[in-house]
Amino acid sequence: MKVEIIPCLQDNYSYLIIDEDKLEACVVDPSEAKPIINYLNDKNIKLKYILNTHHHYDHIGGNTELKKRFGSVVLGFNGDAKRIPEIDILLKDNENWNSGNFKAKIIHIPGHTTGHICFYFFKENLLFTGDTLFSLGCGRIFEGTYEQMYNSLNKLKSLPKETKIYCGHEYTLNNSKFCLEHDSENSSLIKKIEFIKQQRNNNLPTIPSTLQDEIDCNIFLRANDLKSFSKLRDLKDNF
Incomplete structure (x- = not known):
C-alpha cells in the first residue's frame, strides 16, 4: 500500500492510499478534485473510495466531482450524514471498515467538530487525523469542548508509537x-525543527510524522491534564 501526498488549496493535504497491485485507491479529504484527477489519470488508477474525516469544506470540496467522474463511494461519520455531500456509507465509532486490501478502524475524535473521525489503517500503521492532530499541534475547537479534544488526543496516544501520522x-x-516557546529545553523538538526547516526550504512536506515524534515533541500531547491543555489551546489561538 502506497500513500501519495496531494497538496490542495493553500496549505491542505489530501492523501491517496493506493493498492498498487489492483491500481485502485482511496482518497482522504479531497479539498478539491483537479489535482487528484490529474494524478489518478496520469497513473491510470481507479478511485474507489472517498474518505472524509469531517464536514469542513476544505476537506470535502472535491467529493461531488470525484464521485461523478469515478463512481467513487463516499464514507463519513454517521453523525455527519447531513453535512457530508454525496455520502454513501455511514461509519460508526470503533467500526472496522474493510474492502479488499483496504482495512481501517474508525475512531471518533470530536473537538474540532462534533463529528470528526480518523481512519487508522492498522495493518500498515497509517493514521489519517484530519484537523484533530497536526504535526506539533492540534485543531482549533470549533464545535466541541476542550475536554473532548483532550480525550480525543489521548485516544490517539494509545496507538502504536510507530504509527505514521497524516494530518x-x-x-x-x-x-x-x-x-x-513553551518547551524550549526539549532536545527532541529542537532536532525535529531542523528537519522541518530543511523540508520546507526544499518545498517538501513535513508529513508524515510518527506518533512517537508527536508524543516527544508536540506540546499538546505533552500536556498532563485538561487544565494545562486548555490553557495551551487558548494561548495557541492567539499566537
Missing part, C-alpha cells in the same frame, strides 16, 4: 514555533 494541513513550521 490535514502543512502547519508544522508555525506549530513548531509555539511548541518551542
Whole structure:
C-alpha cells in the first residue's frame, strides 16, 4: 500500500492510499478534485473510495466531482450524514471498515467538530487525523469542548508509537514555533525543527510524522491534564 501526498488549496493535504497491485485507491479529504484527477489519470488508477474525516469544506470540496467522474463511494461519520455531500456509507465509532486490501478502524475524535473521525489503517500503521492532530499541534475547537479534544488526543496516544501520522494541513513550521516557546529545553523538538526547516526550504512536506515524534515533541500531547491543555489551546489561538 502506497500513500501519495496531494497538496490542495493553500496549505491542505489530501492523501491517496493506493493498492498498487489492483491500481485502485482511496482518497482522504479531497479539498478539491483537479489535482487528484490529474494524478489518478496520469497513473491510470481507479478511485474507489472517498474518505472524509469531517464536514469542513476544505476537506470535502472535491467529493461531488470525484464521485461523478469515478463512481467513487463516499464514507463519513454517521453523525455527519447531513453535512457530508454525496455520502454513501455511514461509519460508526470503533467500526472496522474493510474492502479488499483496504482495512481501517474508525475512531471518533470530536473537538474540532462534533463529528470528526480518523481512519487508522492498522495493518500498515497509517493514521489519517484530519484537523484533530497536526504535526506539533492540534485543531482549533470549533464545535466541541476542550475536554473532548483532550480525550480525543489521548485516544490517539494509545496507538502504536510507530504509527505514521497524516494530518490535514502543512502547519508544522508555525506549530513548531509555539511548541518551542513553551518547551524550549526539549532536545527532541529542537532536532525535529531542523528537519522541518530543511523540508520546507526544499518545498517538501513535513508529513508524515510518527506518533512517537508527536508524543516527544508536540506540546499538546505533552500536556498532563485538561487544565494545562486548555490553557495551551487558548494561548495557541492567539499566537
